[in-house]
Amino acid sequence: QITLKESGPTLVKPTQTLTLTCTFSEFSLSTGEVGVGWIRQPPGKTLEWLALIYWDDDERYSPSLRSRLTITKDTSKNQVVLTMTNMDPLDTGTYYCAHSPYYNNYFFDYWGQGTLVTVSS
Amino acid sequence: DIQMTQSPSSLSASVGDRVTFTCRASQSISNYLNWYQQKPGKAPKLLIYAASTLQSGVPSTFRGSGSGTDFTLTISGLQPEDFATYYCQQSYSSPPTFGQGTKVEIK
Numbered sequence: 001q002i003t004l005k006e007s008g009p010t011l012v013k014p015t016q017t018l019t020l021t022c023t024f025s026e027f028s029l030s031t032g033e034v035g036v037g038w039i040r041q042p043p044g045k046t047l048e049w050l051a052l053i054y055w056d057d058d059e060r061y062s063p064s065l066r067s068r069l070t071i072t073k074d075t076s077k078n079q080v081v082l083t084m085t086n087m088d089p090l091d092t093g094t095y096y097c098a099h100s101p102y103y104n105n106y107f108f109d110y111w112g113q114g115t116l117v118t119v120s121s
Numbered sequence: 122d123i124q125m126t127q128s129p130s131s132l133s134a135s136v137g138d139r140v141t142f143t144c145r146a147s148q149s150i151s152n153y154l155n156w157y158q159q160k161p162g163k164a165p166k167l168l169i170y171a172a173s174t175l176q177s178g179v180p181s182t183f184r185g186s187g188s189g190t191d192f193t194l195t196i197s198g199l200q201p202e203d204f205a206t207y208y209c210q211q212s213y214s215s216p217p218t219f220g221q222g223t224k225v226e227i228k
Binding site: 046048049060063064096105106107108109110111112113114 | 122157212220
């Protein structure tokens with residue numbers, strides 16, 4: 001059974017950089033087709049896709065947030081890391097990482113439990 | 122970006138009811154439409170992908186249909202555990218986008 005789990009700070013100050021780690025099991029990011037993505041959800045609102053990385057290091061980003069995001073992977077640790085710069089209170093929300101089973105088809109079949117990030121001074 | 126519009130935003134129903142709600146894309150997305158269920162405080166769960174393919178382990182009371190711009194999710198025989206918010210998502214082009222959700226509440 002594929003599992004993913006997010007970790008990182010629960011509170012960041014405005015202008016700081018957020019670093020979130022997704023640790024996964026029962027699949028490898030060194031085999032074909034699969035990817036890991038990040039999706040966030042502000043309180044009471046809908047979901048917003050942020051970024052995705054594939055087994056071959058192909059990186060995809062939300063155009064509206066591209067300048068602030070970096071996604072990387074560490075295949076040996078089964079981890080994917082998302083960094084988001086210049087955090088703002090509007091970035092408050094639950095951040096999820098999720099498994100994407102097919103290349104270039106952006107849907108997610110397994111999700112982490114999510115981690116709530118609050119941006120406040 | 123492709124805009125996804127769901128209707129209604131909420132509905133009230135009883136256990137055993139059949140409910141249908143819709144999702145409309147701002148342009149044709151073929152069958153690249155996925156449905157998720159989310160309960161309060163939990164991560165979304167994939168129910169249906171490619172408009173009508175049931176994800177493994179999802180009961181057959183869930184049925185998805187549609188292509189192009191108009192899609193529907195039907196739940197036949199609502200169960201207590203089905204009361205949740207349902208989101209559609211297009212995976213036709215980047216960035217993938219989600220609808221605003223339909224909340225199914227107990228009448």
